[in-house]
Amino acid sequence: GEDVEQSLFLSVREGDSSVINCTYTDSSSTYLYWYKQEPGAGLQLLTYIFSNMDMKQDQRLTVLLNKKDKHLSLRIADTQTGDSAIYFCAESMDSNYQLIWGAGTKLIIKP
Amino acid sequence: EADIYQTPRYLVIGTGKKITLECSQTMGHDKMYWYQQDPGMELHLIHYSYGVNSTEKGDLSSESTVSRIRTEHFPLTLESARPSHTSQYLCASSESTSGNYEQYFGPGTRLTVT
Numbered sequence: 001g002e003d004v005e006q007s008l009f010l011s012v013r014e015g016d017s018s019v020i021n022c023t024y025t026d027s028s029s030t031y032l033y034w035y036k037q038e039p040g041a042g043l044q045l046l047t048y049i050f051s052n053m054d055m056k057q058d059q060r061l062t063v064l065l066n067k068k069d070k071h072l073s074l075r076i077a078d079t080q081t082g083d084s085a086i087y088f089c090a091e092s093m094d095s096n097y098q099l100i101w102g103a104g105t106k107l108i109i110k111p
Numbered sequence: 112e113a114d115i116y117q118t119p120r121y122l123v124i125g126t127g128k129k130i131t132l133e134c135s136q137t138m139g140h141d142k143m144y145w146y147q148q149d150p151g152m153e154l155h156l157i158h159y160s161y162g163v164n165s166t167e168k169g170d171l172s173s174e175s176t177v178s179r180i181r182t183e184h185f186p187l188t189l190e191s192a193r194p195s196h197t198s199q200y201l202c203a204s205s206e207s208t209s210g211n212y213e214q215y216f217g218p219g220t221r222l223t224v225t
Contacts, residue, residue: 030210042117042201042216043154086151092212097142097161097205099212103153 006089006102013110018076020105022089025070029091032065033099034074037086046074046087076107084109114138117202117217124192125225132187132220134202143185144214146201147171154201160185192224 004024012018024032030051035043049056049063049072056063062075076083089102115136124130134143145158156169160179174196175189185204189196199221203214 031212033213035216040219040221042218043203043214044216045213048211048213088154092210094210097207097212098144098156098159099214101154104151106151 004089004091004100004102006087006105008103009106009108011108011110012079014079014081016079018074018079018083018107020074020076020087020089020107022072022074022102023070024072024089024091024100026091026093026100027067027070028094030094031092032063032072033090033092034061034063034072035088035090037088037104039085043088079107079109081109083107115202115204115215115217117200117220119220120218121221121223123223123225126191126193128192130189130192130222132200132202132222134185134187134217135183136185136204136215136217137183138204138206138215139182140204140206140215141182142205142207142212143179144203144205145169145175145177145185145187146203147173148199148201148219150199158187192222194224197222197224 033048034046037043060077064073086104088104090099118133141162146154155171157173158177201219202217205214
């Protein structure tokens with residue numbers, strides 16, 4: 001069945017770039033998403049990319065999509081302490097209007 | 112900015128009590144979802160609705176029930192709370208336009224059953 005995989009943890013130094021990776025299995029997904037969850041809060045949409053795009057940039061965020069390898073990445077430039085959170089990757093399912101979620105990557109910022 | 116609300120934000124309740132978690136959205140979205148999430152862990156879909164009078168069970172078996180009598184309101188009820196129900200419950204909504212199923216989330220209800 002459909003599956004979205006992410007590594008559970010990523011540790012980076014403040015000021016460095018963070019790259020969070022995600023792989024998915026459904027090649028028919030129309031949109032792919034990155035959400036951010038801070039402790040004790042709901043999920044907040046960071047950005048999404050349409051499946052016919054290779055890259056999308058929004059300020060410090062860059063999303064790269066490799067459809068051939070079914071690989072999605074989120075790069076955060078100049079990582080700050082406020083970026084400390086769990087980042088979820090998700091793909092859309094046209095068949096049932098739902099999102100398939102990864103398990104989330106916890107981003108840890110070292111001073 | 113998403114307009115989706117959940118109450119209460121925190122609830123501590125004894126075993127065997129009946130509880131209802133409220134979720135409301137003012138965006139007119141037709142689709143709504145309930146997720147269960149242990150702290151820092153993955154999301155599990157427990158219920159969803161595609162419109163008024165439409166409710167379905169999600170991937171994770173849950174002893175809770177839901178109703179959708181009005182578009183903006185999607186409450187979740189536990190008839191008899193147990194310690195195993197201790198978790199965070201997240202409500203979300205979406206409208207499907209051109210294949211973009213972006214979901215908007217409420218702040219969550221943190222439930223503790225003692």
